[in-house]
Amino acid sequence: MAGPMYRQIAQDLRRKIESGELEPGARLPNEMEFREEYDASRNTIRDAIKWLIIRGLVETKPGQGTFVVRQLEPIVTTLSEDPDTGMAGGEGKAAFAEINKRRAQRDEQRRQEREKAMLGDGESPAADQDLGGRPEGEPRASAPTVEVKFAPAYVAERLRIPDGAEVLVRHQEFFIGRTPWSLQTTFYPFDLVSRGKGAPELMRARDIEVGTVEYLRDTLGLVQCGYRVRILVRRPNEAEARFFGLPDDGRVPVVSLIRTGYEDTADGPYPFRLTITVLPADRNQFVINSGKYPEELAAPARDQ
Amino acid sequence: MAGPMYRQIAQDLRRKIESGELEPGARLPNEMEFREEYDASRNTIRDAIKWLIIRGLVETKPGQGTFVVRQLEPIVTTLSEDPDTGMAGGEGKAAFAEINKRRAQRDEQRRQEREKAMLGDGESPAADQDLGGRPEGEPRASAPTVEVKFAPAYVAERLRIPDGAEVLVRHQEFFIGRTPWSLQTTFYPFDLVSRGKGAPELMRARDIEVGTVEYLRDTLGLVQCGYRVRILVRRPNEAEARFFGLPDDGRVPVVSLIRTGYEDTADGPYPFRLTITVLPADRNQFVINSGKYPEELAAPARDQ
């Protein structure tokens, strides 16, 4: 036959899950029942379930059982500028407007689909069962924390300041309703913040409503001439896993958006701001637009 | 103490790996030796090692042993247009130019660092030990495969064609030297390809040297007015894991770049091309530039 027993068991369960025979959220038989069903030892059953856990198909809860995981509906963030507002997406509050816009689009789309379905079979199809599991509620940001620290190597390199130089660190948590959505940390060279008359608002633990880029331009005359975003995928660290409620193994990666803002100097564009935004990769997608493109976004489907 | 024994053992080994006490590529003691060292059963040792495997810290090879994994040095791809060439990055051959450019930059940077180090201590520091593990060799593309298929749902939706309509599918594999780098699949509505006098080159299994966007403009008068790239992260499917040589559990995710090209019509921008590029997430990073930004790229470091 095909490979070890635990893999055959796992494959069989996988087929049942992917075919829909076992629905998202459904409870699987317990280990003893599986033991009889597949005529294998408990440890072998457990190996099969571990195989499914690693692949994100099921999750176990002590004292409760094993469950088919519910796929989360991705939130889509636009990284290119909005030609209307000129705002760069993916940055804290700027992204909230987009979330609300897309959500309205999506709801309208669904309403139409439902209407069409109603005409078809007459029967109301379990209305709002929401198998997808979409975070609901208002977008919301925590109060910023403000610190002055010595720059770690990866920050110093990007801000082109000496290793260990002081940086002002602003950190914020973003939520959609009660669901954690993103973590954002911004670094400014401390020298810069104390230029001229300084930028006092930056040191305070409250939102800068006008946006930091505008604030720095108005107070310090610091003009952002351009920026660069680096996108990378990695395993979450412990704090991130805790905040997002991700499993403590690294099987759900995070996307890290590293944005460096530049000001124009005699030596060319020079970095003055570094913002790192971290989001869980299993519930976020990103979009870059160029030229003329449709206003509406296709559904955030998978590509296979 | 803190939690189950296998976790304590795993934590201890993790510390040794992250502190550098165990270097990348180093062989760990075998299971029996660990059994003595930690005074635990073989199964417990194996549980500890499994914990490390899931997190990508070590890998096991039957008959050989357990090894600390070598981190791969990421390849950086620019997704925004190059203002000089106007080329959109991340698309097949267009990206090769960038790889070569960045590589030259990187080598120069390293040469300078080495020179500086030589002045400092006089001792030659193990020269080119290349702990990073960077794919070497010339960028190279496989011959394209060409098929006509019925559009799967996710393709039909993005191309706004009926579900199951025919599409022309071109597929290519990209390598750097002998290392697999990316998989790329492009879908065209079949109706479009047979417009007017048709686009015969598109049906042939060979490279279109001028680039497909230019070719379609010249033959069909099809002008791309804009595009949208959607970025998502997911587990590789079986074929992708095989091609990239990824572990067959899903612990190394892939990044999927879904690019829709639009032409200008009376109804607004309408999709005419869909390109899906898939790359392993553990060895690729992406960059988006806007406005004025430095020519050179900071090293592809991690953000923590």
Added chain:
DNA sequence: GCAAATTTGTTCGTATGTATT
């Protein structure tokens, strides 16, 4: 609020299979 039942988690021991050197 507490005790019992249920379910998964951890740890041991042992034997045999499979891949590599």
Added chain:
DNA sequence: CAATACATACGAACAAATTTG
């Protein structure tokens, strides 16, 4: 072919988390 090292599979006992009565 033999030795080495990890992989699979079984059985057993107790621990920890959760729900139920």
